[in-house]
Amino acid sequence: MQKTAKEYIIFPLDFPSMAAAESHIRQLDGRVGMFKIGLELFIRQGPAVVKMVKKMSSAGIFLDLKLHDISATVGRAMARVSDLGVELVTVHGASSQKMLGAAVENAGKTKVLAVTLLTDNDADTVRAQGFKDEYVRAPEKLVLLRTGMALEAGCAGVVCSGQETAMLKAQFGKRCLTVTPGIRPQWHLTPGDDQKRIVTPAKAVQAGSDYLVIGRPIRDADDPARAAEKVAGEIEAGLSGSAM
Template sequence: MQKQGKDYIVFPLDFSSLKQAKEYVKLLDGNVGMFKIGLELFIDQGPSIIQMVKQNSDAKIFLDLKLHDISATVQRAMGRVANLGVDLVTVHCSSSMAMLERAVAGGNGKTNVLGVTLLTDNDAATVEAAGFKDEFVKDTDLLVMHRAKMAYAAGCKGVVCSGKEVQQIKTVFGKKFLAVTPGIRPAWSLLENDDQKRVTTPGQAVALGSDLIVIGRPIRDANDPVRAAQNVIKEIEAALNLS
């Protein structure tokens, strides 16, 4: 079955209450391919939030926990996550290869691991302040590719990266290695003081090879969230000549 425009869209449930999250799951069901559950909502609601999404939508589930701990702890945590029946979970690539490998082992083929390369609100100044080598400061793409290589070697399903790095990741690691892109902003929603530093539009991201695009505020804060999601779908399909 050919992938449709909506299948590229990951909508983050970045809400402080179950009520709000449920409203948007029901509202956007059929217009997004996946719902992302982040730390705030998961800490507040626990595994029950996953069941809520499953009860109200056929969309897939992305649990964005960005695990980062000693290898044994991460493996055990991933074992628990796998039993929840989610499709994707994030693990930081800023730790060791061993931790990534143990995360994949913990998923046990039930839940796929995505490696987080470099957060999209990070830029060269952030990398420099963290004490990285000059080569990574001068070209943050090198750091992203270094971490993507670790994720690939460890058996991760793919990585989270900005749209600007997608093309190189696909060239080096192949089409089956997922590229999940946050920091997505349609041209009609760009803000002067956006907290995302490395942004791309939906059309640009999928044209470059992104498999999934995480897009929240432009849909969530629109007067008509469903229409906003449908506009994103149209932009994606136009970029891929699917319309």
């Protein structure tokens, strides 16, 4: 069964307080497919924020912790994540296949996603990290390499830029779940954005992205609920092929 346009949207609860998160959940419940809980709110509130989201909404929960440590530590941490009953959780794809495997083995029903290359990273960042010239010239090759490793370790998919989604779908097919941050609607494209590899919602779903993480365009709007509906409209247009 194909998802509706709104079910593609993951809204990040990137707020310093529970009150701010609660306010946006009330406004966006029924208008987005998942709520993402990141490091800022989880460090401040812990598992209580997961319970709060479950109490207030039937939307899925994406726990974006980007775990990155030795395999044994990540395995134990993932076992505790499994107890929370969230749908998705992230680990860093820059680590070893052994660590990725430990995460998957201890995740239970929670799907593990590997972060391939952060969307504020570009060729200059890859060069500064000491990678070979072939990855500096084409950072998408690094994304492809890390995705293959993650899938071999049993991960459900990856977090990647919309600029790489089509390549990953062509290489790995539907078995690679793709979650795409760095989404900017046509009406929210601004110069100097700190995200380097951005795409519109329509282009992301046309490329094959399974979920879109959309924060600022909704959060910063005067009417977040209306902004979410506008984003869903762009997604719907992309799915129908009427937008590029």
